[in-house]
Each structure stands twice: as structure tokens, then as C-alpha cells.
Amino acid sequence: MGILSIKDRQADTVIFDFDGTLAVLNIDFERMRREIHTLIAAYGIDQAGLNRPFVLELIGEADRLIGRRQDDKGPAFRDEAYRLIEEIEIQAAKQGRLFQKTKQLLTALEKASVRTGIITRNCLKAVRTVFPDIDSYCPVLVTREDVHHVKPHPEQIGLALEKLGADARRTLMVGDHPLDIETGIRGGTLTAGVLTGKYHETDFMAARADLVLAEAAQLLKYLSPQP
Ligand SMILES: [Mg+2]
Structure with a gap:
């Protein structure tokens, strides 16, 4: 051993x-972040207080805020957010x-x-x-x-x-x-x-x-x- x-x-x-x-x-984290911010805005969340440095934490925080305001919208937001980032991750993986x-x-x-x-x-x-x-x-x-x-x-x-x-x-x-x-x-x-x-x-x-x-x-x- x-x-x-x-x-x-x-x-x-x-x-x-x-x-x-x-x-x-070579995951495009900038594109990921942009797309998630656009999605969060579409759910009517104010972006001002959202300054998490990493995308997964950003999704988590937005999810909590959306859940607090509109209980039924949290799961839909999460599904869509993860679908967006997986698409970018898999695209990077294919070239990785x-x-x-x-x-x-x-x-x-x-x-x-x-x-x-x-x-x-x-x-x-x-x-x-x-x-x-x-x-x-x-x-x-x-x-x-x-x-x-x-x-x-x-x-x-x-x-x-x-x-x-x-x-x-x-x-x-x-x-x-x-x-x-x-x-x-x-x-x-x-x-x-x-x-x-x-x-x-x-x-x-x-x-x-x-x-x-x-x-x-x-x-x-x-x-x-x-x-
Ligand atoms: Mg690493």
C-alpha cells in the first residue's frame, strides 16, 4: 500500500x-451568469441585492426570494435555471x-x-x-x-x-x-x-x-x- x-x-x-x-x-460562466440574471429579472426579482459570486449560489438566493414572494413559482424557476446552466455545461463538456x-x-x-x-x-x-x-x-x-x-x-x-x-x-x-x-x-x-x-x-x-x-x-x- x-x-x-x-x-x-x-x-x-x-x-x-x-x-x-x-x-x-472552459465553461462560459459569464454567459451563465447573464442568462440567470435575465431569468431572475423575468421572475420580477430586484437584482440589486443579488451579488453572490458564483452562479449556483445566485440561483439558490433567487430561489429563496422567489419562494418567499410567490410560493408556487420557486420550483419552476429552479427547473429553468438548472436547465439553462446544464445546457452551457454540456456544451463545454462536448468540447472538453x-x-x-x-x-x-x-x-x-x-x-x-x-x-x-x-x-x-x-x-x-x-x-x-x-x-x-x-x-x-x-x-x-x-x-x-x-x-x-x-x-x-x-x-x-x-x-x-x-x-x-x-x-x-x-x-x-x-x-x-x-x-x-x-x-x-x-x-x-x-x-x-x-x-x-x-x-x-x-x-x-x-x-x-x-x-x-x-x-x-x-x-x-x-x-x-x-x-
Ligand atoms: Mg475546478
Whole structure:
């Protein structure tokens, strides 16, 4: 059984983010945000107080406001909002691809008996579009459909660890966004930022990541046989 040695700690489990960490998707978040704002306006909600930085949280907040005013309209808004963003996600997934070393990395970790899971704010259909044979490479995938609260809330990482029978203190959370680092910290794991997304080393240091890697595949350098 292999083990990852990070600082003076050891990990036998790795939880990965998907977009920007194991795959390139280039989701058009600006278009997503614009379309959701247009939809929210169509439901007569004042946009002034809605300044959530991420689209999923924006939908959640608008949903609460719509539900408060017109109880029967909440579900229709939610359905339409999720249909809009899924369309954009799946479009990106069709043009997306795994990073060249992703399968190699997951295979090497499995060979070393390091447990792996993937948690993502993306939808299942988009992940499967990019990675159709994901089940052969990673035993646990937690998408947003599987939980009430997405990252950085610790529900997703908690569910992944529960499914793997893993211990958070012996787990490394790997992602390309400072939000992934926050997720790991809130979930009680070690954390690593990867520079294959839009963020820089300084962003991950500010987020208090334990480790910053050029790409996820560099993790293998930290792998050693268990003493
Ligand atoms: Mg990501």
C-alpha cells in the first residue's frame, strides 16, 4: 500500500476536483451568469441585492426570494435555471477533454492502493460526457445532484470520504480553485492547489493550501511505499 507524504503528514486518500484539475472544460460562466440574471429579472426579482459570486449560489438566493414572494413559482424557476446552466455545461463538456496525464495518474494511485474520489459542482451528465469510462478509473464521484450543499460546504467531500471509508485526516483535497482549498480545510483534510486552472501560486498560499503543484500528475512525486 502506498502513501503520500506531505509535510510531516501522510495521506492514503485523494479527493480531486474535476474541471481545471483533471479536465479542461472552459465553461462560459459569464454567459451563465447573464442568462440567470435575465431569468431572475423575468421572475420580477430586484437584482440589486443579488451579488453572490458564483452562479449556483445566485440561483439558490433567487430561489429563496422567489419562494418567499410567490410560493408556487420557486420550483419552476429552479427547473429553468438548472436547465439553462446544464445546457452551457454540456456544451463545454462536448468540447472538453481530460488532461493528458489524468488516466495515468488515477491508474498509478489505484495501483499504489491510494483511494480516490472526485467531487464537483458540475452536473453528472457533463462529467460523463468528458470522461465516459470514469468508473473504471475512480470509484467515487459526487456531483451537485448528489448533495444539498455543494463545495465549499463540506457535504460533498464528507460524502465522498464516507463512500470510500476514508479518514479526512489522512486525505488530500486537490483542486484548481481556492474554493477547493476552503473545501478541504472545512472537511479537515490536507490540501493542494494545482496551477492548471485560472489561479496562481499566491492565490493558493493566501487560501492556506498545504501544497501547490504545477499539475495534478505531480502528486506521484509524493508517493512512497508505506513503511
Ligand atoms: Mg475546478
